[in-house]
Amino acid sequence: MTKQDFTDIKKLLTTEKNIVIVTHKNPDGDAIGSSLGLYHFLKTYHQHVLVIVPNDYPSFLKWMPGHEHILKHDTQTAICDSKIDKADIIFTLDFNAFHRTGQMEKPLENSKALKVMIDHHQEPDSYAKYTYSDVRMSSTSEMIYHFMDHLDALDHITPEIATCLYTGIMTDTGSFRFSSTTSLTHQVIAHLIEAGAQNSDIHNHVFDSNSYNRLQLLGCALNNLKVIPESRAAYITLSQEELNKYNFKKGDTEGIVNYGLSLENVVLAAIFIEDKQEGIVKISLRSEGHFSVNDMARKHFNGGGHINAAGGKSHLSLKDTVEKFISILPEYNKALNNE
Ligand code: 5GP
Numbered sequence: 426m427t428k429q430d431f432t433d434i435k436k437l438l439t440t441e442k443n444i445v446i447v448t449h450k451n452p453d454g455d456a457i458g459s460s461l462g463l464y465h466f467l468k469t470y471h472q473h474v475l476v477i478v479p480n481d482y483p484s485f486l487k488w489m490p491g492h493e494h495i496l497k498h499d500t501q502t503a504i505c506d507s508k509i510d511k512a513d514i515i516f517t518l519d520f521n522a523f524h525r526t527g528q529m530e531k532p533l534e535n536s537k538a539l540k541v542m543i544d545h546h547q548e549p550d551s552y553a554k555y556t557y558s559d560v561r562m563s564s565t566s567e568m569i570y571h572f573m574d575h576l577d578a579l580d581h582i583t584p585e586i587a588t589c590l591y592t593g594i595m596t597d598t599g600s601f602r603f604s605s606t607t608s609l610t611h612q613v614i615a616h617l618i619e620a621g622a623q624n625s626d627i628h629n630h631v632f633d634s635n636s637y638n639r640l641q642l643l644g645c646a647l648n649n650l651k652v653i654p655e656s657r658a659a660y661i662t663l664s665q666e667e668l669n670k671y672n673f674k675k676g677d678t679e680g681i682v683n684y685g686l687s688l689e690n691v692v693l694a695a696i697f698i699e700d701k702q703e704g705i706v707k708i709s710l711r712s713e714g715h716f717s718v719n720d721m722a723r724k725h726f727n728g729g730g731h732i733n734a735a736g737g738k739s740h741l742s743l744k745d746t747v748e749k750f751i752s753i754l755p756e757y758n759k760a761l762n763n764e
């Protein structure tokens with residue numbers, strides 16, 4: 426995006442608009458953090474703003490300032506479709522292809538609103554009038570901060586905005602430890618703390634709200650952990666039966682894949698989670714170093730993401746999906762052993 430583009434957007438905000446902010450299906454901390462951060466920011470321009478998400482998000486995010494105003498497309502379809510239809514501007518955050526919003530794909534395609542994309546995923550589609558895309562960024566939430574900076578509006582940051590953006594950056598960087606975390610990320614974080622983000626409280630909200638069932642499910646997942654030493658890979662499975670046994674709730678499996686990666690000598694980790702209702706197996710892939718799980722997810726599992734964190738899905742059974750994963754590993758053995 427050029428300097429002129431930012432100036433144009435700033436001008437757009439000088440008059441009242443109907444603005445809708447949307448994010449991807451199964452929203453994570455960065456999706457909700459960036460959306461609510463931008464929501465509070467646009468409110469400082471007295472805009473009519475609404476956040477619409479495709480479906481529900483984990484309860485460990487349901488404390489964030491403004492979350493109670495979020496509309497969910499799957500359960501509030503008519504009102505959401507009407508708001509999308511009437512929007513003057515739609516911001517699309519933390520994704521870069523409409524199909525990532527599931528059922529919202531068609532209404533977004535049909536909408537005449539001016540679109541602004543803010544996102545850090547690879548290979549963005551070209552649906553937006555303004556595309557602010559940067560794959561080097563730790564998170565979309567960090568990009569919202571830079572977006573405000575480009576509008577010369579850092580003085581608009583309130584404690585609410587700071588809290589939302591801090592949460593998004595923290596969750597998307599694995600608490601500031603992934604390689605996408607830069608000195609600039611830390612400078613942004615420092616400013617957000619100065620602006621009122623209570624870092625320790627935020628950490629407690631997100632990470633210290635485990636249910637007993639969630640920890641039992643984690644125990645089950647760790648029991649299922651398998652290692653394939655010749656490929657320096659590890660994987661975990663969770664069947665629908667196991668999820669039911671521990672009364673699975675959205676968000677309960679968040680972060681479990683990283684336990685595989687924490688093993689000595691493992692550079693590729695996967696988790697396969699059966700979803701009988703959708704008839705799919707949801708796959709999360711993580712890697713260390715230069716090995717691109719984005720490429721693997723795109724090529725074999727109808728997905729994508731980033732170099733070190735990607736996801737996808739399979740329509741095979743859980744057992745067959747795991748067999749497929751094991752069968753494709755030899756093609757990557759050389760790369761995995763060079764890490
Ligand atoms: P997670 O494994 O936490 O669900 O996702 C990790 C990363 O991969 C996220 O950046 C997410 O946007 C991306 N991702 C997850 N699932 C999919 C998918 O089905 N398709 C695409 N294109 N990206 C995905």
Ligand code: MN
Nearest residue numbers: 455519565597
């Ligand atoms: Mn993100």
